Amino acid sequence: MYNFNYIEGINMPSNLMKNIELKRKQMIKYGNKLGLSSTKTIKTSQELDELLNQLDKNRLKK
Secondary structure, eight states, rough: OOOOTOOOOOEOHHHHHHHHHHHHHHHHHHHHHHHHTHHHHHHHHHHHHHHHHHHHHHHHHO
């Protein structure tokens, strides 16, 4: 398991990192159970993308 709270020397808000990890696990679960093209899997993937975009914005600010 990766330590996502420390990326390239930048400390990230732990709640954002936890949300990313939880959303990633949820997406994998839906993908395995419902299939990669299911609406639920795709929606969860898009939500994960939004969280990852927030992470990128935080990294660029520093």
